[in-house]
Amino acid sequence: MSVLSVRRPTPRAQVGKAVAVVALLVFTLFPAYWMLVSAFDAKAGLGTSFVPAEPTVEHFRFVLTEGGFDVFLRNSAVVALVTVLVSAVLALLASVAVARFRFRLRTQILLMILVVQMVPLEALVIPLFVQVRNLQLLETLLGLIVVYVALALPFGIWMLRGFVAAVPVELEEAAYIDGASWGRMFRSILLPLVAPGLVATSIFSFITAWNEFLFAMTLLGGATENYTVAIGLRSFFGQFSNEWGAIMAASTLITVPVMVFFILVQRRLAAGLTSGAVKG
Amino acid sequence: MASSVPVAVRADDGPSSARTGRPRRSWVARSRPWLLLAPGLAVLAVLMLWPLLRVFLFSLQDYGLPQIVSGEPNWIGLGNFAEVLTSEQLWSVVLPNTIGFAVLAVSATVAFGTAVAVLLASLGTAWRAVVSSCIMAAWAMPAVTGTYVWVWIFDADRGVFNHVLQSLGLQDAPVNWFTDRWSFYAIVLLNIVHHGFPFVTVTVLAALLGVPRELIEAAEIDGAGGWRRFFSIIVPQLRQVFAVVIIMSTIWDFKVFAQVFLMPGGAGTNREVLNLGVWSYVESFGQNRYGFGAAIAVLLTLMLLAITVVYVRTILKEEEL
Numbered sequence: 260m261s262v263l264s265v266r267r268p269t270p271r272a273q274v275g276k277a278v279a280v281v282a283l284l285v286f287t288l289f290p291a292y293w294m295l296v297s298a299f300d301a302k303a304g305l306g307t308s309f310v311p312a313e314p315t316v317e318h319f320r321f322v323l324t325e326g327g328f329d330v331f332l333r334n335s336a337v338v339a340l341v342t343v344l345v346s347a348v349l350a351l352l353a354s355v356a357v358a359r360f361r362f363r364l365r366t367q368i369l370l371m372i373l374v375v376q377m378v379p380l381e382a383l384v385i386p387l388f389v390q391v392r393n394l395q396l397l398e399t400l401l402g403l404i405v406v407y408v409a410l411a412l413p414f415g416i417w418m419l420r421g422f423v424a425a426v427p428v429e430l431e432e433a434a435y436i437d438g439a440s441w442g443r444m445f446r447s448i449l450l451p452l453v454a455p456g457l458v459a460t461s462i463f464s465f466i467t468a469w470n471e472f473l474f475a476m477t478l479l480g481g482a483t484e485n486y487t488v489a490i491g492l493r494s495f496f497g498q499f500s501n502e503w504g505a506i507m508a509a510s511t512l513i514t515v516p517v518m519v520f521f522i523l524v525q526r527r528l529a530a531g532l533t534s535g536a537v538k539g
Numbered sequence: 540m541a542s543s544v545p546v547a548v549r550a551d552d553g554p555s556s557a558r559t560g561r562p563r564r565s566w567v568a569r570s571r572p573w574l575l576l577a578p579g580l581a582v583l584a585v586l587m588l589w590p591l592l593r594v595f596l597f598s599l600q601d602y603g604l605p606q607i608v609s610g611e612p613n614w615i616g617l618g619n620f621a622e623v624l625t626s627e628q629l630w631s632v633v634l635p636n637t638i639g640f641a642v643l644a645v646s647a648t649v650a651f652g653t654a655v656a657v658l659l660a661s662l663g664t665a666w667r668a669v670v671s672s673c674i675m676a677a678w679a680m681p682a683v684t685g686t687y688v689w690v691w692i693f694d695a696d697r698g699v700f701n702h703v704l705q706s707l708g709l710q711d712a713p714v715n716w717f718t719d720r721w722s723f724y725a726i727v728l729l730n731i732v733h734h735g736f737p738f739v740t741v742t743v744l745a746a747l748l749g750v751p752r753e754l755i756e757a758a759e760i761d762g763a764g765g766w767r768r769f770f771s772i773i774v775p776q777l778r779q780v781f782a783v784v785i786i787m788s789t790i791w792d793f794k795v796f797a798q799v800f801l802m803p804g805g806a807g808t809n810r811e812v813l814n815l816g817v818w819s820y821v822e823s824f825g826q827n828r829y830g831f832g833a834a835i836a837v838l839l840t841l842m843l844l845a846i847t848v849v850y851v852r853t854i855l856k857e858e859e860l
Contacts, residue, residue: 264755264759264768268661276661279658280658280666283658283670284670286733287673287677290677290680290689290692291688293688293691297691304691304694304696305697348578352575353575356572356576362573368576368580370851371583373854374847374851375587375588377790377843377844378587378591378840379793379794379843381796381836382591382594382819382833382839383590383594385819385829385832385833385836386590386594387586388824389607390586390589405586408586409583409585409586412582412583416579441571469681470681470682472683472801473796473820477824492683492687503691510687510688513683514680514681514684517679517680517681518680520679
């Protein structure tokens with residue numbers, strides 16, 4: 260049954276639809292599939308085979324040992340986790356303020372948060388490079404973390420605001436009637452109820468920090484030991500030939516966590532923890 | 540202007556003041572929103588607003604390495620902007636690569652994403668779930684790795700695209716697709732559409748499923764064909780959704796950076812393929828002309844700001860902030 264039509268589709272329409280679905284799946288999945296095939300193929304790029312001609316895990320072994328990707332993965336994990344923790348706390352506090360209180364300049368602050376998300380990173384990278392340099396944090400992970408917190412924050416506030424607003428005010432009132440202070444209400448009512456939103460927001464911050472490329476390249480400069488995965492990939496590009504098998508193996512290592520998290524976010528976003536809480 | 544009057548029983552009123560109308564709130568309760576906002580706002584002010592002001596100040600200076608080291612200003616007025624706006628590079632290469640590409644990419648992404656949404660809406664629930672999950676995989680692919688995979692597919696020596704064309708007899712020798720401006724941007728377009736259409740599909744699909752069935756049914760009984768039903772019934776119902784989707788895609792496609800920068804020749808060696816973002820970066824960090832690069836970045840920011848204003852007005856129409 261179609262949403263756009265109430266009639267039964269004809270057999271010809273059915274076949275056409277099947278063809279369209281197959282073509283769509285080939286288009287969407289081919290790059291990821293090709294990445295995996297090349298990563299697991301000792302003869303990547305030497306023939307036109309669409310399955311690994313000579314299956315191997317050698318590329319993965321190479322990138323994780325000689326390639327130094329173990330270090331890059333650890334750096335990225337540290338940067339992403341600290342970014343997530345700090346930005347989640349800041350975003351939660353700010354989102355409660357804009358979702359639960361009416362105060363002067365509230366609309367202006369919301370608009371500001373919306374607008375700064377549109378600012379191109381290319382405009383921020385010049386002054387932030389100078390700023391981080393003055394703080395003597397160039398080539399350090401800390402400098403990168405500070406920038407990523409700021410990049411993740413506006414979207415985090417914007418998204419969490421919706422989750423906080425979705426918590427029924429009646430629950431808060433009930434807590435006050437039971438004699439709870441604002442702090443107690445925040446800890447025992449609001450925090451558990453926005454937890455799914457907090458998880459979803461955190462995963463988005465994680466992905467932002469994990470994928471970011473421009474600032475990592477600019478702020479880390481030549482400090483190879485502090486490289487994150489996004490710029491670590493570049494070390495496999497030789498001057499004359501590229502190690503494509505290794506590049507695709509490393510790309511697989513970067514992409515898999517992001518894909519797993521994406522699927523998690525999808526589920527979490529749908530979870531309605533507050534539904535039915537008021538009816539009790 | 541937001542009012543300071545609480546709209547419902549506000550958390551900071553406490554249970555007793557709620558009954559007495561206009562509450563007499565304590566200083567702590569009144570400043571609570573600001574206390575909650577302070578850390579976040581401080582971060583945004585120092586790392587977003589101040590840099591934004593500063594990039595504008597840099598754009599008015601001949602700002603190079605000596606100025607970065609000494610911290611001394613070196614004002615030259617609007618010199619950088621004059622140089623950018625009179626540059627042949629801007630009008631013949633950079634603006635077409637930025638605006639022309641964004642127009643093309645947005646049209647392609649929105650058209651393709653909507654077509655896929657219509658296809659998904661016509662599937663059964665199980666298939667819809669399976670296909671949507673696969674589409675998510677395209678969305679989840681990070682820009683950096685996604686770009687490298689496309690570069691690998693189109694690689695001149697060992698890429699699968701050249702292999703297939705040659706084994707089909709369509710070309711005799713491998714072609715380097717990255718040297719020509721048009722084929723370079725065709726690959727960028729493929730990359731952007733592949734990465735961007737899932738957002739359009741998911742958003743439009745959610746809205747499609749919300750269109751009342753009675754409308755479709757009535758139109759079908761009246762004899763309206765598939766295209767007619769789509770453009771006369773569905774599109775008007777989804778106007779707001781399309782507005783948001785188009786504006787968001789426009790903002791993203793103006794800011795394409797990694798997808799160009801990481802391609803062979805994209806990092807400044809091929810002057811034919813520069814767009815505003817890459818040009819700004821290459822002039823700043825490649826040539827140490829930070830002032831000139833800042834002027835280009837300011838132009839890009841102003842363009843995005845104009846689009847953002849439209850976006851904000853669209854949003855304000857839909858919901859109260």
